[in-house]
Amino acid sequence: MDGPVVTSDATGSRTDALAVRAGRVVALGERAVRPLITRRTEVVRLSGRLLLPGFQDAHAHPVFGGLRRLRCDLTEAATAADCLRLVAAHGGAGWVLGGGWDSPLFPGGAPTAAELDRVTGDRPAYLINRDLHSAWANTAALRLAGVRADTPDPSDGRIERDRHGEPTGTLHEGAADLVARALPEPDPAEYRAALLEGQRVLHAHGVTGWQDAIVGAYLGHADIAETYQEVDRAGLLRARVQGALWWDRRRGAEQIPELVERRERARGERFRAEHVKVMLDGVCETRTAAMETPYLGERGSGLAHVPEPELREVVARLAAAGFPVHFHAVGDRAVRAALDAVAGAPGSGLRHQIAHVQVVRSRDLPRFRELGVTANVQPAWAIADAAMTELTIPRLGAERAARQYPFRSLHEAGAPLAAGSDWPVSDPDPLGAVHAAVNRREPDGAEPFLPEQALELATALTAHTAGAARANGFAAETGSLEPGKAADLVVLDRDLFSLPSQEIGRARVELTFADGAPVHGR
Numbered sequence: 001m002d003g004p005v006v007t008s009d010a011t012g013s014r015t016d017a018l019a020v021r022a023g024r025v026v027a028l029g030e031r032a033v034r035p036l037i038t039r040r041t042e043v044v045r046l047s048g049r050l051l052l053p054g055f056q057d058a059h060a061h062p063v064f065g066g067l068r069r070l071r072c073d074l075t076e077a078a079t080a081a082d083c084l085r086l087v088a089a090h091g092g093a094g095w096v097l098g099g100g101w102d103s104p105l106f107p108g109g110a111p112t113a114a115e116l117d118r119v120t121g122d123r124p125a126y127l128i129n130r131d132l133h134s135a136w137a138n139t140a141a142l143r144l145a146g147v148r149a150d151t152p153d154p155s156d157g158r159i160e161r162d163r164h165g166e167p168t169g170t171l172h173e174g175a176a177d178l179v180a181r182a183l184p185e186p187d188p189a190e191y192r193a194a195l196l197e198g199q200r201v202l203h204a205h206g207v208t209g210w211q212d213a214i215v216g217a218y219l220g221h222a223d224i225a226e227t228y229q230e231v232d233r234a235g236l237l238r239a240r241v242q243g244a245l246w247w248d249r250r251r252g253a254e255q256i257p258e259l260v261e262r263r264e265r266a267r268g269e270r271f272r273a274e275h276v277k278v279m280l281d282g283v284c285e286t287r288t289a290a291m292e293t294p295y296l297g298e299r300g301s302g303l304a305h306v307p308e309p310e311l312r313e314v315v316a317r318l319a320a321a322g323f324p325v326h327f328h329a330v331g332d333r334a335v336r337a338a339l340d341a342v343a344g345a346p347g348s349g350l351r352h353q354i355a356h357v358q359v360v361r362s363r364d365l366p367r368f369r370e371l372g373v374t375a376n377v378q379p380a381w382a383i384a385d386a387a388m389t390e391l392t393i394p395r396l397g398a399e400r401a402a403r404q405y406p407f408r409s410l411h412e413a414g415a416p417l418a419a420g421s422d423w424p425v426s427d428p429d430p431l432g433a434v435h436a437a438v439n440r441r442e443p444d445g446a447e448p449f450l451p452e453q454a455l456e457l458a459t460a461l462t463a464h465t466a467g468a469a470r471a472n473g474f475a476a477e478t479g480s481l482e483p484g485k486a487a488d489l490v491v492l493d494r495d496l497f498s499l500p501s502q503e504i505g506r507a508r509v510e511l512t513f514a515d516g517a518p519v520h521g522r
Contacts, residue, residue: 001030003046004495007481008053008465012458018051020487023515027483044511050495052461053481054208054488054512055430056468058376059326059355059420061214062198063224064132068424069197070190072098074127075424080105080115087127088119095184096120097220099128100424101136103285104386110160113139113169126179128219131425133283135176135219137169145182147171154178156249156305158288173282173303174249180220191227199239203520205429206490206509209240209479211420211472213326213355215273216246225266225273232268238514240488242472243273244326249305253317260321274473276323278314279305280334284358285391289331291359295395301333308337315341315352324350324473326376332359332403339367353418353471356381357410359396359403369414374471376418377407377463379437380426384449407437408453418471419463431492434460435505443505457496457504487516 001017007028019027019036027033037043068075072090077083083101090096103109116125116138124141128134137145149165157175160168171179202210217223223246231237243266245259259276266273282288282303287295290302306314315325327338338354345352353374358381368375382405393401411417419437421428432443437460440448448454455463469479478486491511496504512520 001033001043001045003049003051004497005051005481006461008462009480009482012462018481020516023487023517025481025483025485025487028481044491046491048495049510050492050497052490052492053465053479054490054514055206055464056472056474056479057202057207057210057420057423057428057430058353058418058468058471059213059378060202060210060423060428061132061212061425062202062210062423063191063195063212063227064221065201065424065428066194066196066198067190067221068098068100069201070194072096072127073100074098075100075130077101077105080111083111084115084119087116087125094123096123096125096127097183099135100130101127102130102387103134104390109285109391110168110170111136113137113142113167116169126183126220128176131283131285132219133288134170134172134286135179137171137179141179141182142167142169145179147178151178156303172286173288176219183220186222188227191222191224192231195224195227195231196236199237202239202428203512203514204509205431206512206520207239207428207430208488208490208512208514208519209469209472209474211242211244211275211326213244213277213420213422214246215243215277216248218246225262228271229266229268232271237270238519239270240472240474240478241271242275242474243271244275244277245273247276247278247314249279252310253314256317256321259323274324275326276318277326277328278311279328280311280338281305281329281331283330284395285387287395289358290334290337291331291400292333292336292361296397302331304333304337308340311337312341312344316345319345319348319350322348322350325352327352327354328356329354330356330358332361332364332400335360336364339364339371339373342371342373343367351471351473355420358405359400360406360410361403365406365409365413365415368410368416372416374416374418374467375410376420376471377405378420378422378426379407379433379460380421381405382407382449382453383436383441383445384447385442388449402450404450406453407455411455411459416467416470417459417463418467419460420468430464431507431509432505434464434496437463438501438504443502457501461496487513489513
């Protein structure tokens with residue numbers, strides 16, 4: 001009571017009070033709520049603070065994020081020297097594992113084994129970069145994995161090499177698996193601790209549900225399905241979690257029966273895995289995003305992990321098996337290929353989604369609405385940071401750079417929008433992402449990046465609540481504040497709608513509730 005309540009319902013309504021009983025919303029508005037108050041009722045007075053549905057994250061990797069925090073975490077490194085200092089300070093024996101290094105900190109986005117050798121010696125090291133598309137290995141790790149000058153690049157990746165063909169220490173996309181296969185066996189207890197740490201972090205940011213966008217072995221990470229199931233069975237999973245089962249691009253349609261079996265096994269109380277993740281390309285910074293035309297100064301136009309004829313067959317068969325497909329598509333060729341594949345699949349009402357949509361052809365914008373495909377956007381990336389100005393724009397050129405992250409154009413074309421953080425690729429804070437969606441810059445940023453693609457505040461919030469809940473398959477339960485729905489709630493320290501837009505990112509989460517029970521702030 002005593003504060004604004006944004007419901008994120010279909011009409012975008014606002015009210016001034018909300019009542020919860022047995023974990024469900026039972027009334028909205030002070031006139032309806034006040035008669036329900038008794039001496040036993042706990043009353044939380046907002047005093048001008050904003051109440052929203054709990055945020056939903058439509059694309060995140062909380063176990064990977066938790067592992068990074070528990071291992072050698074390079075996320076806060078501001079320079080290459082910082083990265084090396086943090087690695088040098090990481091104690092223990094055996095492999096140095098972790099990551100979070102930012103590509104723009106190193107020339108060409110490619111750190112070297114020689115740099116890492118100086119602080120690790122003979123101790124093998126394997127450090128995944130911030131965007132989860134490359135790995136940095138030292139000489140000891142390359143030697144153990146047998147990666148040499150005569151090791152060919154895999155079809156879905158690239159080894160950085162010197163002029164003599166010797167591997168220099170950075171491995172992109174599927175090439176990282178060449179070293180990952182030499183890693184020690186995963187520790188189930190470490191993975192459980194990582195999930196609980198990831199959940200704690202997301203609850204602290206007001207997130208009450210998410211889609212884990214890779215449930216399967218990836219870049220040296222173990223398959224995390226059993227981790228989720230164990231934590232769920234133990235009653236420790238407080239969030240609602242949808243899993244996107246990993247499509248092994250080195251196999252074919254013969255894996256679909258296995259995915260169906262995994263879907264059935266994963267039907268738990270708070271966790272289920274009903275979607276399939278198909279990664280179509282890489283990222284622009286390393287020239288691995290699939291583009292319709294070559295990168296500037298290059299003959300290549302990126303990596304297409306799944307050939308288009310195969311992709312169309314795969315998506316049709318997945319749809320026939322009842323799987324919504326969660327595509328990773330950064331480049332315009334990958335986005336177009338995903339839309340083409342959905343267009344040829346059975347029309348079964350499945351909620352397919354394309355994550356990232358960084359570069360999109362104008363002719364493809366209306367196809368999202370026509371095909372019912374959700375644009376799963378990461379607003380925190382739509383800023384003029386070093387990755388954009390130093391690595392991406394110089395490789396795309398002016399024309400393609402101007403077509404990046406077209407959020408407003410997608411929204412105006414009728415595309416359903418859902419927002420995700422992609423944590424630990426970027427910060428898990430939805431408020432920072434909302435700030436970027438509205439301002440197209442960071443809170444302390446200078447010039448906005450393509451400001452004509454900014455979203456209105458209400459649209460950005462809906463993408464982080466009802467839109468993401470829809471993409472996650474939870475729209476019937478959560479994502480909006482309506483009688484009968486789960487009391488997944490977040491209380492902010494201020495009313496975003498009363499702030500100048502440039503101050504949105506300064507707001508903070510004070511309270512988070514899952515099914516009416518506090519999970520943060522009390």
